[in-house]
Amino acid sequence: TTTTTYATYVSFEVQGLKNKNLVYWSEETCAFDLSELSVNLHFVVGGVDQPTVIDVTSAFKADAQNASELTLGQNLGYDYVPVYISLVDEAAIQQVITDNGFGTELIEQEGLYNGKQIDKINVHLTLRGDADLNGIIDAMDAQNTIEYFSETMNLGFYAEDVFADPTSAYLYTLGDTKEHMFQFSHYACDSFDGNGEITAMDAQCILNYFMQNSVLQLPSEWDSEDVAGITATAGEAPFCDLHAAPLGRDEHIISTDGWALVPAEDTEG
The missing domain is CATH 1.10.1330 (Type 1 dockerin domain)
Incomplete structure (x- = not known):
């Protein structure tokens, strides 16, 4: 006879990330748009998702706030760089765990310590002026x-x-x-x-x-x-x-399957 044991754990529901393959110059200080970011914590007990949902958004933060805080690889004209949403207030999360009747075992099991990554956005960095993307401006x-x-x-x-x-x-x-x-x-x-x-x-x-x-x-x-x-x-x-559609204002750009492009603005009327 096989006995099935259902796990108890926590899950994080992340919403509001505008992950649209954004393109930035590697030196830019325009802030990533995280204004709609929300993080909710759920408890799963014995394999059953519990009705309790707790907003823990304030305990998490993006690893970088703008492109200038990221690193474009040496001799690269462009690169894909992930920006992780990470735990920065472990005390707050651990308090939520204990307040809901769970002990340190669950904290350790889930690794609920500062630096825990729960999601990411992908940022595309380009070297400003490097048209052929070979890592050299010439x-x-x-x-x-x-x-x-x-x-x-x-x-x-x-x-x-x-x-x-x-x-x-x-x-x-x-x-x-x-x-x-x-x-x-x-x-x-x-x-x-x-x-x-x-x-x-x-x-x-x-x-x-x-x-x-x-x-x-x-x-x-x-x-x-x-x-x-x-x-x-x-x-x-x-x-x-x-940045969500870096080609959007070029009047000769037209939408192509596979690209999230914005049609040129209609200036008539």
């Missing part, structure tokens, strides 16, 4: 950016035609993989103000950054006058709302 990145600008804005091609066409000059070094790299490259190209539209100014900014930092060996930030120029919008913070 003149070729400026060339790729101006090619994109020329083929979409000047010639009127749709972006998906640009990256799907093997004869297109844009990102030709990436070959067959460029279709999958496009949204990351697009955001890296958008170096001037991160407004979702690739222009000649973005290409000029990349070239200036390369000249100052690599050729002249004069360390310069993206928002410096030597890189961004004296234009009023130079150094302007990027539009934080673009």
Whole structure:
């Protein structure tokens, strides 16, 4: 005869994470949107989910609050970096456990100590200005950016035609993989103000950054006058709302299956 023993444990229900494969420059300080994050604790006793539901949101926190707190791997132009939702107030959780009639055994069994990870969001980091995503900002990145600008804005091609066409000059070094790299490259190209539209100014900014930092060996930030120029919008913070759909404001971008893109805004009327 086999006897089945049903486990007793706790579970955490996490809601409100806006995990939409967000894309950021690795240096950005735009805060991740965790405004709707909620964490509820459930007890499961003998395999039966108990009716008691306890809000323990305040005991948890994201491991990073913005992209600048994460690390883009060395010599990488883009990377996927998980940001975990972790326990930061173990005393509060342990109090909930004991207040509901459970002992330290359950605390130890579930590992309810600071640092326990219960969920995550995936953040995609790109190296600002690195159009071909090879981890190096050079003149070729400026060339790729101006090619994109020329083929979409000047010639009127749709972006998906640009990256799907093997004869297109844009990102030709990436070959067959460029279709999958496009949204990351697009955001890296958008170096001037991160407004979702690739222009000649973005290409000029990349070239200036390369000249100052690599050729002249004069360390310069993206928002410096030597890189961004004296234009009023130079150094302007990027539009934080673009990260969920970094291509959303480019009038030549059209929705493609598999992408969470926002159609261009209707400016008529």
